[in-house]
Amino acid sequence: MITEILEAYKLQLLYAALVIISVVLLRYITNLLHKWFIKREEKRFPGEISRPIYLIKKILNGLWLVLGVLLLVFIFSGDMDYKSLISDFKFIFYLGFLLVCTIVCATSVNLWFKQSIAKKISSHEDPTSLKFLGYVAVYGIYFLGLFFGLLAIPSFQNVAQTALGGAGVIAIIAGIASQEALSNLVGGVFIISFKPFKIGDIIKVTDTMVGTVTDITLRHTVIRNFENKMIVIPNSIINKERLINYDLGEKKCCEHIEIGISYDSDVKLAKKIMQEECENHPLIFDNRTELDLANDLPKVKVALTTMNDSSVTIRAWAWAANFTNAFQLRIDVLESIKARFDNEGIEIPFPYRTIVMKKEREEVSK
Incomplete structure (x- = not known):
């Protein structure tokens, strides 16, 4: 009985065995090529290439399995089913091939841009435009991949073909123009x-x-x-x-260092202390012109700028080479000025409030 069945379905069984062996062989070759490619590319692009290649490996292994199942279904299909299965086989193969090509192209373009950006950074050039173009190129490739994938779906073909026309493009742009993405x-x-x-x-x-x-x-x-x-x-x-x-044009930065002192304190002494502490700081930048140097003007200008209710404000104009230095200069000088003010008896006032109790007012009125 078994011999008769094997004899009757000899060609079908041979076909099924061939399909299974082909699927196993393709998966084995895919895994082998994946390992070889990972070792090769990790030397050139350490940490950059592994994720897309792992994704391609999974897509190909899944593609071989699905195509193998479809080929096995051919054995039990009639004439009508056969045409439908052939169409499904072509469609799945096309989508799988398109997906792999899209990922490979996007990854290759992305790696090229990263190499170019690294070279610009190493040569102290501005990589901003190149980095932005890299995003445009990579997203453009994925968009084209999605577009050609939609073209393969019959229900989307009319929409995709309309979008290719001038009127379609204008309609799409007009529709998206109000959106936040654009x-x-x-x-x-x-x-x-x-x-x-x-x-x-x-x-x-x-x-x-x-x-x-x-x-x-x-x-x-x-x-x-x-x-x-x-x-x-x-x-x-x-x-x-x-x-x-802070880095557009000249990078030098003027830091306004303001401190309020009491009306009883020595303003001239306070100005002298603030000037000395600023000028002695290692990050101070000499912004004087040749005329200022000839007139022997100080490196740091200090002046009384505001007379408040309980204090007077003294400001020092301290220059630094850049914003980072200016910030460090400010916090260092504020601390050193506070210490000098304490030693010299210059008071930094705090708010005073006189509270009159109602009971006390009644006693005073009596």
Whole structure:
């Protein structure tokens, strides 16, 4: 009985065995090539290539398995089912091949941009535009992959073909123009084009958003503040804000160091102490012109600027080479000035309040 069954279905069993062996062989070759490629590329791009290659490996192994199952189903299909299965086989193979090609192209382009950015950074050039173009190129490749994938689906073919036409493109742009995504994209393009800031610049958007620009993507700008926290600001918002760029143009920075002293304190002595402490700090920057030097003007200007209710404010104009030095200069000098004021008997006033109790007022009135 078994012999008769084997004889009757000899060709089908041979076909099934061939399909199974082919699937196993393809999966084995895929895994082998994956290991070889990982070892080869890790030497060139350490830590950069492994995730996309692992994804490609899973896609290919899944593709071989699905195609193998479809080929096995051919054995039991009739003439009508056979045509449908052939169509499904072509569709799945096309999508798998398209997906792998998209990932490979996007990964290759991304690695090329990363290499180019690293070279620019090592040669002390601005990598902002190149980094932004890298995002555009990678997202463009994924968009094309999705677009051609939709073209393979019959229900989406009419939509995709319409989008290819001029009227379709205009309709899509008009439909998306009001969306926040396009606003952020346009904002990113404006930032790259007009360069109000670039990667590595220290900017101040608000009092709570101050830090170094670390990335400018299609959607947002990333700032690392001085607490080492990442601030993510959409491009459409930061493009509208009035911000301070401490690295745009000249980097030297003037720090206003203001301290209030009591009316009873010696103003001249306080000004002298503040001037000496600022000028003796190692981070002070001499911003005097040749005319100032000829007139023997001091390196740090100090003056009484405000007369308050219970104090007078003295300001020192201290220059530093950049914003970071200016911040360090400020905190160091404030501490040293406070110590000198204490030693010299210069009072930094605090608010006084006279409280009159109601009972005391009645006794006084009697």
